[in-house]
Amino acid sequence: MQKRILSVHDISCLGKCSNTAALPILSAAGHECVILPTALLSTHTGGFVGNSFLDLTGVMKKILRHWETLHIRFDAVYTGYFGSAEQLTIVRDYLKEKQLLRFIDPVLGDCGELYNIYTDAYVEKMREYCRGADVLTPNMTEAALLAGMPYNGDRYEENEVGTILDALFALDVHRVVLTGVRFGEAEIGIVIAERESGLKACLKTPYADTFFPGTGDTFASALCARLVAGDAFADAAKTALDFTYRSIQATIPTEIRYGLCFEEELSSLR
Numbered sequence: 288m289q290k291r292i293l294s295v296h297d298i299s300c301l302g303k304c305s306n307t308a309a310l311p312i313l314s315a316a317g318h319e320c321v322i323l324p325t326a327l328l329s330t331h332t333g334g335f336v337g338n339s340f341l342d343l344t345g346v347m348k349k350i351l352r353h354w355e356t357l358h359i360r361f362d363a364v365y366t367g368y369f370g371s372a373e374q375l376t377i378v379r380d381y382l383k384e385k386q387l388l389r390f391i392d393p394v395l396g397d398c399g400e401l402y403n404i405y406t407d408a409y410v411e412k413m414r415e416y417c418r419g420a421d422v423l424t425p426n427m428t429e430a431a432l433l434a435g436m437p438y439n440g441d442r443y444e445e446n447e448v449g450t451i452l453d454a455l456f457a458l459d460v461h462r463v464v465l466t467g468v469r470f471g472e473a474e475i476g477i478v479i480a481e482r483e484s485g486l487k488a489c490l491k492t493p494y495a496d497t498f499f500p501g502t503g504d505t506f507a508s509a510l511c512a513r514l515v516a517g518d519a520f521a522d523a524a525k526t527a528l529d530f531t532y533r534s535i536q537a538t539i540p541t542e543i544r545y546g547l548c549f550e551e552e553l554s555s556l557r
């Protein structure tokens with residue numbers, strides 16, 4: 288039976304990220320991807336200036352109200368970039384009582400900075416929203432913000448991430464994937480951790496010394512796709528990381544602000 292995933296992110300028309308990454312990636316794994324757009328932007332905000340921004344909070348309420356009349360069921364929900372703090376409440380209320388896998392990419396910022404539409408109050412609200420998530424995929428900026436700890440850069444030794452993981456597990460989260468973790472000069476990767484089993488592992492790839500917008504969304508979408516397909520956690524994480532790495536390699540000769548060139552790699556997610 289095909290799985291149906293609710294994908295709650297903005298639509299950045301140009302520059303693949305959020306829903307324009309989630310849609311092709313979840314579909315490539317064989318899932319139905321139903322989008323609930325949070326905002327409509329001309330481009331994402333990494334590497335472009337002067338982007339248009341339309342907050343879709345009011346439209347989201349209408350969409351959900353319509354869906355309630357259709358009694359539509361989802362197997363999983365995958366959320367990322369929200370357009371307003373109120374949307375966190377709207378989505379949380381919609382999900383209440385619904386038994387489905389909750390995959391949360393707690394999009395807040397990167398490189399130690401909050402994205403421009405977010406505030407400290409939004410961070411507090413996101414922390415509450417993350418409670419009880421099945422899977423949480425923060426980068427190190429977001430992990431520090433959610434853990435209430437100072438951001439100390441993306442570089443970590445393998446034995447240094449324990450405190451930050453404990454703070455995230457205190458939010459009653461089952462699985463955490465820390466993304467964009469720098470291991471030494473030459474490597475970057477992820478830390479995966481599972482609360483119940485105590486599993487903890489670092490997965491690494493060579494580091495390309497450039498910032499690629501949309502990488503977090505590409506990785507999280509691939510991880511969500513493979514987890515919903517039924518892969519074991521570590522297998523799904525490895526597939527998603529390899530997919531992201533190969534997509535980065537394909538992007539290097541291009542103008543990187545337009546997002547990762549993942550298209551040629553999509554068949555590896557099936």
Ligand code: PXL
Pocket residue numbers: 297299304305328330331332333368394402500501502503504
């Ligand atoms: O990739 C996260 C993201 C999502 N949506 C928008 C963004 C960003 C990151 O910059 O600007 C609109």
